[in-house]
Amino acid sequence: MAGDNSTTNPLYAREYRDQTKKYYSLNANLYAKIQLPFGIEYQMNYTPYLQWYHKFYHQSADSEVETQGGTSERQHDIKSHWTVDNIVRWKKEFNNEHNLELTLLANAEEKRNLVNYCINFMILIQVMY
Numbered sequence: 001m002a003g004d005n006s007t008t009n010p011l012y013a014r015e016y017r018d019q020t021k022k023y024y025s026l027n028a029n030l031y032a033k034i035q036l037p038f039g040i041e042y043q044m045n046y047t048p049y050l051q052w053y054h055k056f057y058h059q060s061a062d063s064e065v066e067t068q069g070g071t072s073e074r075q076h077d078i079k080s081h082w083t084v085d086n087i088v089r090w091k092k093e094f095n096n097e098h099n100l101e102l103t104l105l106a107n108a109e110e111k112r113n114l115v116n117y118c119i120n121f122m123i124l125i126q127v128m129y
Contacts, residue, residue: 016063024052039092045085053077072120081111 027049034042061070086106
């Protein structure tokens with residue numbers, strides 16, 4: 001409605017807000033192959049994965065729109081997991097016609113998550129005399 005002074009610019013609150021979200025991740029695949037006697041092959045795979053997440057949020061108490069007196073949030077997450085594969089292969093050919101292949105796998109893995117989350121509220125109390 002034109003001339004209505006009770007409306008607030010929707011971008012006004014952004015002037016008093018600061019927020020950041022960042023993700024960092026690292027993953028890799030390391031492996032080694034070894035040829036053993038009798039046509040046996042051994043392979044080991046190691047696959048680590050790390051992820052860091054940071055979130056920061058602040059709403060100033062100076063904002064005329066903010067009714068809680070200001071808030072702030074902080075979150076830190078760390079996720080990690082790894083996998084180790086031990087693979088043994090055996091290949092054999094008979095009479096130049098028949099192929100036989102045997103594959104064995106032993107696997108180990110672990111996953112971990114660490115979350116740190118904090119919220120702060122500042123409540124302003126105004127007393128009128």
